[in-house]
Amino acid sequence: MVSLIAKHALSGQAPLALQDLHFQIEDLGPITSIAPFNGQESALNAVLEAGHGLRFPVPNTSTQQAVAKLLWSGRGQAFLVGVAPDARLAAHAAVTDQSDGWVTLGLEGARAEAVLARLVAVDLRLTACPVGASLRAQVQHIPALIHRAAPQVFHIMVMRSFGQSAWHEVSEAMRGVAAR
Amino acid sequence: MHCGEVRLPGLTARLFRISFSGEHAYELAVPARYGEALFRDLCARAETMGGCAYGMEALNVLRIEKGFITHAEIHGRVTAFDIGLQGLMAQKDCIGRAAAQRPGLLGAEREQMVGLMPVDPLQAISAGAFVFAQGASAQRDNAQGYVTSVCWSVTLSSHLGLGFLRDGRARYGQELRLVDHLCGVDTVVRVVDPVFFDKEGTRARG
Numbered sequence: 001m002v003s004l005i006a007k008h009a010l011s012g013q014a015p016l017a018l019q020d021l022h023f024q025i026e027d028l029g030p031i032t033s034i035a036p037f038n039g040q041e042s043a044l045n046a047v048l049e050a051g052h053g054l055r056f057p058v059p060n061t062s063t064q065q066a067v068a069k070l071l072w073s074g075r076g077q078a079f080l081v082g083v084a085p086d087a088r089l090a091a092h093a094a095v096t097d098q099s100d101g102w103v104t105l106g107l108e109g110a111r112a113e114a115v116l117a118r119l120v121a122v123d124l125r126l127t128a129c130p131v132g133a134s135l136r137a138q139v140q141h142i143p144a145l146i147h148r149a150a151p152q153v154f155h156i157m158v159m160r161s162f163g164q165s166a167w168h169e170v171s172e173a174m175r176g177v178a179a180r
Numbered sequence: 181m182h183c184g185e186v187r188l189p190g191l192t193a194r195l196f197r198i199s200f201s202g203e204h205a206y207e208l209a210v211p212a213r214y215g216e217a218l219f220r221d222l223c224a225r226a227e228t229m230g231g232c233a234y235g236m237e238a239l240n241v242l243r244i245e246k247g248f249i250t251h252a253e254i255h256g257r258v259t260a261f262d263i264g265l266q267g268l269m270a271q272k273d274c275i276g277r278a279a280a281q282r283p284g285l286l287g288a289e290r291e292q293m294v295g296l297m298p299v300d301p302l303q304a305i306s307a308g309a310f311v312f313a314q315g316a317s318a319q320r321d322n323a324q325g326y327v328t329s330v331c332w333s334v335t336l337s338s339h340l341g342l343g344f345l346r347d348g349r350a351r352y353g354q355e356l357r358l359v360d361h362l363c364g365v366d367t368v369v370r371v372v373d374p375v376f377f378d379k380e381g382t383r384a385r386g
């Protein structure tokens with residue numbers, strides 16, 4: 001065994017461009033779930049500030065410092081993406097490597113909202129879903145974490161085993177929007 | 181049942197000493213991106229050494245030979261006592277221990293897990309069959325137990341079954357009538373220890 005070959009869940013999938021819409025696999029780097037222990041929120045925030053310059057996000061939001069982001073990902077839980085976690089976090093929270101458990105798909109374009117409106121039963125217009133928003137919703141029937149990275153950029157995170165299905169759903173919706 | 185971090189070339193993995201088959205076995209957990217490559221590599225190594233990947237059917241045969249339970253046995257109506265694991269609760273308190281010792285959940289009245297071997301080893305038996313005293317008519321109110329899992333054991337050259345039998349652990353050696361009306365099976369089986377093979381567990385402990 002010289003070394004093991006790493007293979008992405010969507011290995012070989014080329015980006016898809018339709019008019020102004022772009023869809024591609026994103027590499028966010030390490031993904032670590034952080035779930036504060038009871039009563040440890042303040043202590044955790046102190047370590048997050050010291051180690052990453054981040055604060056734990058309130059629901060449906062995220063915090064960012066350079067490439068490091070902390071995406072709210074459910075009740076009492078956030079995903080630290082882009083950087084390896086500070087070891088001191090583990091004293092105050094359940095810290096779990098999730099890097100290979102998720103596939104992140106990036107959808108970009110002026111009509112990205114229109115594409116996702118076909119798949120997601122949440123108002124994703126900029127007024128209701130500002131840049132930085134991070135929310136749990138279904139993409140068709142696929143549980144997802146949706147993060148608005150920029151006014152016209154969404155990151156759609158799904159569990160690895162749903163990656164192919166999510167790619168299919170979003171790309172079909174793109175074709176529908178592009179055909180109008 | 182130990183586990184720990186191990187180094188593979190270029191990555192950290194977790195190794196678990198765990199066996200579902202009764203054989204000397206490990207589970208190796210790697211980041212998902214390396215899963216396919218690891219599987220292919222291990223298969224190639226196993227084949228070079230004369231082994232191979234084995235599937236669920238083979239695993240099922242191995243675990244029946246070893247008397248290991250699966251969902252077929254722990255179907256929601258059995259207790260740790262019934263499957264012979266009461267010893268796990270003997271020394272220390274644990275959640276559910278008090279409930280497990282309530283009247284009616286222990287003792288000879290319980291249907292306890294046993295092994296069943298057809299007196300004619302080539303006679304197939306079926307999961308879902310019921311067990312009766314020899315000479316008793318095969319009807320509901322005479323049933324003394326039932327079969328949960330069956331297989332053909334190449335190792336023992338016999339069909340084998342796991343099942344539950346009233347006061348079964350006290351009845352090893354008895355011969356009983358096994359009937360499956362749906363499959364048309366009506367034969368005689370011998371009650372035995374549910375661990376058919378390697379009772380000492382020397383293979384798993386390598």
